[in-house]
Amino acid sequence: MSTVRSTGLAESINATLADLLDSDPRLLLLGEDIGRLGGVFRVTRDLQRRFGADRVRDSLLAESTIIGQAVGMAISGLVPVCEIQFDGFSYPAVNQLVTQAARIGGRWNGRVSPSLVVRIPTGGGFRGVEHHNESNEALFARYPGISVACPSTGEDADQILRHAVTLGSPVVMYEPIRLYWRRSAPARDPEPARSPSAARIVRRGTDLTVATFGAITHEVLEAAHALAPDVDVEVVDLRWVAPIDMNTVLESVARTGRLLVVHEASKDLGIGAEIAASVAEHGFDALRGPVRRLAPDRRTYPPANFEKDYLIGVQEIKDEVLVMTK
C-alpha cells in the first residue's frame, strides 16, 4: 500500500533544533512556553534542559515583544529562532515582521544581514478553538524581504530550517499542527529537491499537475495514489510559497498540460491565484485546459463541529482531478 511510517513532524523539528543549537553558538530559541514546558506542542521538549535558559528562552506572552527583541538580537549578531504559539496569534507581531525584520537589512544598506526565523504552528483539522486553525501564509508571502516556507514533512522542515538560519533575512516557517504527531504518511518519490529553496516533485505523473503545500499535501498524495492507474497525477510540493519555485511548476505543467492548485487557506487572493496567474503568463501554450484552484471559500474558519465542511478532503481532490481530466 502507499502509506509509510514516518517520524512525527514535532519530533523531527526538535531534533533539527537541537542539532542547530549544538553546532552554532549564535543560535537561540525564543517563544512562549518553549522552555520549561517544551512548547504547547512539545516541539522544543527538553531543549532548555539541554542548552540552558539563556539559549532556550521563555518569552513574555507578547508576540510583538518576541519579534521586536529578536530583531535587536539579530542586529547584535545572534540568530534567533522564534516560535509564535499559534498562527492566529501572529498578528500582533506583523508590524515588527513586516516594517522591521523584513526591512532592516535594506535600511542598513546591507551592513547587517539578520538571519531570523519565525516558526508558526498552522492549519486546522484537530478540533481547535477559535484562532487556532488559521492559514495566513499568503499574508507574509506578500511582503518583499520575508521568505515563507510551508514544509509537509520532517525531512523538508529539516532542510528548510538549516537553510533559513543562514539566509541573512527573515524566514517564516509554517508547521502544520495536524502533522506534528502523525506517524504515517502517503508514500513519496525519494527524489530530493534541486536546492533547499526549491519545490519538490513528490509524485511523478503524466496526466495532471497538482501544486500544493503544507498539510494538505498528504490528502493530495492520498487522492493521487487512489486515482492511479486510471489517472496519473504529478504532485508538486512547493515547500516555499515566497518565493515560489515557479520553474518546477512550469516544467511540470509543460509535461502534464493540466494544473490544479490545492491549498488549505481560503481561495481569494491566495497562493493559488499567484500560481495560476504565473502559469497563464508563462505556461499558457502547454495547457490542455483551464487552471483550477481547490481551496475553501472566503469565510472565517468555523467552530470545530463544522471544520470538515470547510477543509478540502481527499474525495473533493479526486472529484476535481476527474472533472479536469474527463
Added chain:
Amino acid sequence: MVLKSESAHATDPDDDTRRSLLRHMLVVRGLDEEAHRLQKQGSIDLWASCQGQEAAQVGSALAVGPDPAVFPSYREHAVALLRGVAPDELMAQWAGRTFCGWDPHRVRFFPYTLVLAAQTLHAVGYSIGQRLQGREDFVVVYIGDGATSEGDMSEAMNLAAVESASVLFVCQNNGWAISKPAEEQMRTSLAERARGFGIASARLPGDDPEAVFSACARAAAHIRGERAPYLVEIQVGRIQGHTTSDAQEAYRTPDDLARTRAADPVTAYAARLSDRGLVDSAWLDGVDAEVREMRELLVKEYA
C-alpha cells in the same frame, strides 16, 4: 566641606564639557536651519526638526559617552552629529537617496526608525544579545511623547524591566504628538509610568543641557551599577512643526509659539556661557565659521 561621591563628581560637566555642549547645540541648530532652507527650495523632500530639543539631545549623548549603541527615533540629529554622522550623510535619507546615509556600525548610531516605538524593542533585544555574547550591553533608545502611546513602548519597558536590561530610555516630551497635546495623550508622566513597570526614572526640564547631562550621567551610573534599565523624561519645547509638512499654526496659539521660541535653549545657553565668561566672541565666531562651512557643504551637495 561636604565631599561628593565619585559618581556625583562625574555627573557635573566641567568647563570643557560645557563648551562642548554649546558647540554641538549651535552646530545642529545651523544644520536644522539649513535643512529647512533646502526643503523650502525643494532640494530635500522633508525634514523633521529638532529645534528646541538640542539641550536634551546633546546633554544626554555627551553624558553617556561613545560606548553605548544608540537607537534613535527620527529627529535625534544632534545625537547623530555628536556621534560622528557627517551632515551630508544625515541629510541623505531626507533627500530620497537612501533609507540611511551613514554606517551605523562605525558611529554606533543606528538608523532612524519611522514606525513609532518599534526601535524600543530592538534596543532591549540588542542589549540582551550583547549581554549574552559578553559584549558592551549599555544601549540608549530615544523616543518622543507621542510614540509612548504605542504598545511596543509598554512592551519594551516591561521587557527591559523583567530582563534587567542595560537600557536607557530617553523620552523627549515636546508636548505634542503632531497635533495632539501631551495632556490629551496621558494621565501620568512617562517617568511615573516607567516606575509602574519597575524602571527607575527621572523627569526634568530640557532647557538646560547641564541639568540633562547630570541627570543622564546619574542614569548611566545607575544602569552600569545596577545592570538595570532607567528612563529619563525630558520636557522640551517644539519650536518648529512636527515636520516641514506640518502647519502647527493651525492648532497652536500664537502665545504658545511665542513662549516656546522665547525659551529657545540654544540662545539661552549661549548667553549663559558668555555671561559666565566661559566663551567669548572669538570662540563663538569660530563655531559660526564651522557652521557656515557645514552649510556651504550641504548646499553644494543638495541644492
